[in-house]
Amino acid sequence: MRRMAESELRSDVTVLDEASVSDARLVEMVRQGDRDAFGQLVRRYENRLISVIRRFVRDLETARDLTQEGFIKAYERLDQFDPSRRFAPWLFRIGVNVALDYLRKTKRRGWFALFSQRRDDRPVEPPMRDPRIARDLEQEVHQVLQMIPENYRMVLVLRDLENFSTSEIAAITNRKEATIRWRLAEARREFQRLWTERQERQGGSLPKPIAETEGGRDET
Amino acid sequence: MIWNNCHQVRQRLPLLAESDLPVAERTVVERHLLQCPECRRQLSLTGESQAVLHEVRAVRPVEGNASVWPAVERQLAGVPFRQRAERPGWIPVGALTTACAALLFIGVFGPGFDSLPSSIETVEVIDGSGPSAKGVSGRGYEYKPSQSPYFNDTNSY
Numbered sequence: 001m002r003r004m005a006e007s008e009l010r011s012d013v014t015v016l017d018e019a020s021v022s023d024a025r026l027v028e029m030v031r032q033g034d035r036d037a038f039g040q041l042v043r044r045y046e047n048r049l050i051s052v053i054r055r056f057v058r059d060l061e062t063a064r065d066l067t068q069e070g071f072i073k074a075y076e077r078l079d080q081f082d083p084s085r086r087f088a089p090w091l092f093r094i095g096v097n098v099a100l101d102y103l104r105k106t107k108r109r110g111w112f113a114l115f116s117q118r119r120d121d122r123p124v125e126p127p128m129r130d131p132r133i134a135r136d137l138e139q140e141v142h143q144v145l146q147m148i149p150e151n152y153r154m155v156l157v158l159r160d161l162e163n164f165s166t167s168e169i170a171a172i173t174n175r176k177e178a179t180i181r182w183r184l185a186e187a188r189r190e191f192q193r194l195w196t197e198r199q200e201r202q203g204g205s206l207p208k209p210i211a212e213t214e215g216g217r218d219e220t
Numbered sequence: 221m222i223w224n225n226c227h228q229v230r231q232r233l234p235l236l237a238e239s240d241l242p243v244a245e246r247t248v249v250e251r252h253l254l255q256c257p258e259c260r261r262q263l264s265l266t267g268e269s270q271a272v273l274h275e276v277r278a279v280r281p282v283e284g285n286a287s288v289w290p291a292v293e294r295q296l297a298g299v300p301f302r303q304r305a306e307r308p309g310w311i312p313v314g315a316l317t318t319a320c321a322a323l324l325f326i327g328v329f330g331p332g333f334d335s336l337p338s339s340i341e342t343v344e345v346i347d348g349s350g351p352s353a354k355g356v357s358g359r360g361y362e363y364k365p366s367q368s369p370y371f372n373d374t375n376s377y
Contacts, residue, residue, distance in 0.1 A: 035296065039289045039292075042287070046287060046288050064288055067288055068292050071288065072292060075292075075296055138276050141273065141276045160274075161273065184235065184240060185234040188238075188269070188270065191273070192266055195269050196269070
């Protein structure tokens with residue numbers, strides 16, 4: 001019993017230690033060959049990184065694979081990391097780039113598959129989507145986001161879906177904050193245009209946000 | 221800062237809708253909105269599309285419970301941490317000096333250097349008064365002096 005209590009206490013201390021050690025210290029420890037220190041960094045940021053990557057790549061398993069790839073790249077490039085800067089934006093930059101690279105490759109593969117198909121195999125008209133299939137809001141938004149150019153989409157996703165501040169996004173993307181704000185304004189305007197068009201095309205059958213429907217109910 | 225132009229104001233509405241506009245600009249935009257119903261309508265439309273994004277933001281993607289560290293650790297096994305390669309400082313300086321010297325050489329003794337008697341002699345040889353050009357220049361093609369703008373004027377350099 002006493003031994004159990006001691007081991008629990010020790011694990012609590014370890015958790016406290018892990019939380020209290022700064023990123024900069026952990027990076028330094030990794031550079032000195034302490035791989036477990038890198039494990040602490042992974043555990044510290046993995047959930048957030050998976051979450052960010054899933055905003056670009058919806059499949060959870062793919063997002064986990066890309067997160068792993070991001071961490072491995074970060075480890076391999078740790079010699080290039082400037083310790084006077086914060087670790088998290090640098091890590092997220094690598095993670096987002098890994099996700100975008102993956103999307104580019106998939107897109108290229110998609111085009112190749114399209115053109116390599118025999119003409120007879122392709123339907124003359126694109127297949128009509130079954131309107132009865134329920135589509136959730138997230139999926140619809142994801143599809144609209146895919147139409148926004150990458151540089152703008154990245155800023156929109158990080159700000160409006162992941163709630164990073166514009167200064168954090170500037171650090172992640174290595175751009176000036178003014179540039180980020182300008183891209184953000186453009187991206188939001190483009191999203192608004194595309195979303196409105198999509199709604200009009202589908203006769204307002206798109207799922208509406210709860211806030212909007214509740215607001216409408218209040219008015220009546 | 222005075223903007224009476226709706227276009228300038230509307231460019232900033234997506235930022236105003238989410239409090240991302242710097243304070244100084246926000247005051248100007250808000251002042252304009254007080255007197256412009258069409259810009260107010262635009263702001264309301266922006267608010268609607270932003271509400272859609274808020275809704276999606278609230279739906280956090282489900283993360284897997286298991287940590288990715290064991291998988292990462294397996295892949296890192298046998299990969300020693302790469303220390304920054306120590307590059308001797310003289311390498312870039314040496315490379316730069318060599319490149320400058322090469323450029324200088326090409327500039328001075330390159331194809332435009334018409335005071336080189338050997339070049340002139342080579343041209344004369346091609347015209348048929350001596351051994352073949354191939355034998356002299358070793359390049360295997362015939363050079364016609366009139367084809368080069370560099371040789372038209374002897375003071376071109």
